[in-house]
Amino acid sequence: MDQGTTSRKVAILGGGMAALATAYELSAQDDLDITIHTLGWRLGGKCASSRGPDDRIEEHGIHGFLGSYYNACPMLADVYAELARPAGSPLATFDEAMVGMDALQMYMYKNGVPQPFYARFPPNTDFPDPAKPLAIIGVEELVQRVIAFFERAHSMARPHPHTTFLRRLFDRALAALEDEMIREIGAVSKAILPILDEGHKLVNEVLKPLVEGNELSLEIFTILDWGFAILRGALADDVVENGFDALDEFIWSDWLAKNGADPITIASPMAVNTINLAYQYPHGNTKEKATMGAGAYLHWSLRGLAFCGHAIYAFAAGTGETVIAPFYEVLLARGVKFEFFSKVTALNLDSDGTSIASVDIDLQATLKPGIDAYSPLMDPAPQGLPSWPGEPNYEQLSEGEAMKAAKVDLESWWTPWQSVGKKTLTAGEDYDELVFALSIGAAPYVCQQLIAKSDAWSKMVEALPAVQTQAFQIWLSDSMFDLGWPTPLKGHDTALADTYIPPFSGHCEMRHLIKWEGWPSDNKPQSLWYFCDEMAETGCPPSFTDHDYPARMAAKVAQNSVDYLNRAIGPMMPKAINRNSGGSGPPEAxxxxxxxxxxxxxxxxxxxxxxxxxRANIDPTERYVPTPAGSTKYRLAPWESGFSNLTIAGDWVYTGLNVGSVECAVMSGRLASHALTTQPPLDQIWGYSVNGRASPHDSPSDRRGA
Structure with a gap:
């Protein structure tokens, strides 16, 4: 990339996936001088991971990709292709880095006790060649794929004498969708709705009476009842023509009920899985009613079933090693510059209030004389795999010894560490274009002038809450199977769930990561479990001068974790509870x-x-952004900041999918690049528009002015 003086300068604020995706798209062009400014010593944002004691991998939570990440998967595949690691080196290719999985552990509850059932998602061959663009998947095709999924799933399911009628329905529905005349606009709903209603009626007449006392019938009923309801709703509300956004005025559960879903189904893991996965409970309190918008719920659910290749892709190593480090290495090779230890404190408007005149930054550290740029990765790399340390590389920093002695956390907004200097980025000198790619959780603190000036910003920040989350990891000396895990696993499948006992309803067994860690040979774990969920708010966070707040919240998560381990492990691993405790804890602990x-x-x-x-994920930049009903209309597209030199990116901007995820972060980065350069074209940002039709957020060529 030409970094000459005539290059247009782009400053990207933030180091998460939205920032990296924006930089990746922009750096493919030759006339841009790109700099990423981020606090602390590592990249990744909520996806950041690092190494702790024994080189163990430590994460913000449970991470992976879905086969419905139509933008993120191909982009990461391209990153690995460009990285071109030598054959035989760790995670040399995208296929080595991503582990396809075809099952999800779900839990039905009987008398308050979780009863597991393993939902298998038959793989397909739809995952695209990374060298070729993925064809747009429109709503008609989504519906077709969902019906085909249920047909495949039914053919692979355990035999059930009362579901043979479904094959006739599947055959009729698929035949209707293959009819060219029926596929004309408007004809899909007319042809398919009667078939769906007939099938839904039969499910209720034939299967529902068998549910009581029959776990298999309960599983099949909830799967089919949910599937018929979402397909019927998609067609009855004509998302083919109208898109998903209008449905976000309704709460997901009310919309499901309107389309015939049984209360049993609405409370079942089939319906709740998306809600738990996307942290949709108000104030992080899983005891409250989830308020996710129905349009976002439907879009996410349809895409989840219309996956490419495998339903789920686990990372072969930590998120930092599998995703973030490859992005960093490719961007660095392209000439993108990184300013670590740069905490954004304010965006300042010009005198007319129409553009960003400057950005205030606190410098958290400075480089030692003779060091031109900070090198963030570990040296040597654990097992030869580029990895992020759990603390800065102190030897490169003038303040390194003092930092190490003080044990400060430079990613915490409550850190007692004082900035060692100030820096101002000035429009026309340090940037021509500014990309705000921090989480919206930071906006109330650093975008105060924008919020005061713009009603659209004020409403967006108010409408999109950012909730705190909590996570813990445990390494066990025995395998999960020796400890009584009851469900057989196939291939690369692992124990993954989002519907287990709260407040850590999400868990995943990650023993495949142990080989990348540095445990002593005589004391090496045989299983590794991650747990993650929302954490209920206890009031407004205190002032950032309350430096003990992170420690108090970490202690709260530790106590939550112990309380959980004292009561919730038995149904998962019955042989892991109190074998040798000597009576020091409850018998179910x-x-x-x-x-x-x-x-x-x-x-x-x-x-x-x-x-x-x-860890407690409490900082403004690491909170999760849900999609409550009524909030989508307040999301701004990347070109709708209202300020002439400002583009926005993050999983909180309008992307068309609008669910907090790496996929939405990547989509936002691609859309931000489009706003600045017209590349990539909108019709190649998969999922932004419905069936290639214009989005309500399409705008004239001047895409950022008020």
Missing amino acids: LDYSLLVDTRPEPGVGVERFASQFW
Whole structure:
């Protein structure tokens, strides 16, 4: 990339996936000088991971891709192709980095006890060649794929004498969709709705009476009842013609009920899985009614079933190694510059209030003399895999020794560490174009002038809450199967769930990561579990001068985790509970002697939990952005900032999908690049518009002016 003086300068604020995706698209062009400004010592935002004691991988939560990530999967495949790691090196290719999985553990509840059932998603051959663009998947094709999915799933399911009628319905529906005359605009709904209503009626007449006391019938009923309801709703509300946005005025559960879903189904894991996965509970409180918008719920659900290749793609290593480091290395090779230790504190308007005149930045650290640019990755790399350290590379920093002694967390907004200097980015000098790619959780603190000036910004920030989350990881000395995990697994499948017992309803067994960690040979874990969920708000966060707040919240997560391990492990692994506790804990509690503790003086009983990993995701930039009903209309597209030199990116902007995820972050980065350069074209940003029709957020060629 030409970095000459005539290049247009783009400053990107933030180091998460939206910022990286924006930089990736922009750096494919030759006339841009791109700099990413981010706080702390690593990239990734909510996807950041790093190495802790024993080189163990430590994450913000549970991460992976879905086969419905039509933008993120091809982009990451392209990153690996450009990275061109030598054959035989760790994670040399996209196929080595991504592990296809075809099942999800779900839980029905009987008398308050979770009853597992394993939902398998038959793989397909639809995943695109990374060298070729993925064809747009319109709503008609989504419906066709969903029906085909149910047909495949039914053919692979356990035999059930009362579901044979479904094959006739599937055959009729697929035949109707293949009829060219029926596929004319408006004809799909007319042809398919009667078939769906007939099938839904039969499901209720034939299967629902069998549900009581029959777990298999309950599973089949809820799967089919949910499937018929979402397909019927998609066609009855004519999302083919009208799109999904209008449905976001309705709460997901009310919309499902309107389209015939049974209360049993609405409370079932088939319906709740999306809600839990996307953290849709107000104020992070899973005891409240989830308020996700029906349009976002439907779009996400349809895409989830219309996956390419595999339903789920697990990362072969940590998120930082599998995703973030490859992006960093490719962008660095392209000439993108990185300014670490740069905390954005304010965006300042010009005198007319029409553009961003400057950006205030606190410098958290400075480089030692003779060091031109900070090198963030570990050296040497664990097992030869480029990885992020759990703290800065102090030897490169003038303040490194003082930082290390103070044990400060430069990613925390409550850190007692004082900035070592100030920097101002000035329009026309340091940037011609500015991309705000921080989380919207940071906007109330750094975009105060924009919020005061713009009614659209004020309404967006108010309408889109950002909720805190919590996570913990435990390493066990015995395998999950030796500890009584009841469900057989196939291929690369693992134990993955989002409908287990709250407040950590999401869990995943990650033993495939242990090989990348540095455990002693005589004290090596045999299983590894991640748990993650929302964390209920207890009031407004305190002032950033309350430097003890992160420690108090971390202690709260630690206590939440122990409380959870004391009551929720038995249904998962019945042989993991209190085998050798000597009566020191409740009989249903985890036997804490199973936790691998490599400290010089290992703990006894519950004290061993102190050797594990947990975190409270409370900072403005690491909170999760849900999609409450009525909020979509307040999302601004990347070119709708209202300020002439400002583009916005993040999973909180309008993308057409509008669900907090890496996919939406990548979509926003692609849309931001389009706003600045017209590349990529909108019709190649998969999912932004419905069936190639114009989005309500399409705008004239001047895409950012008020």
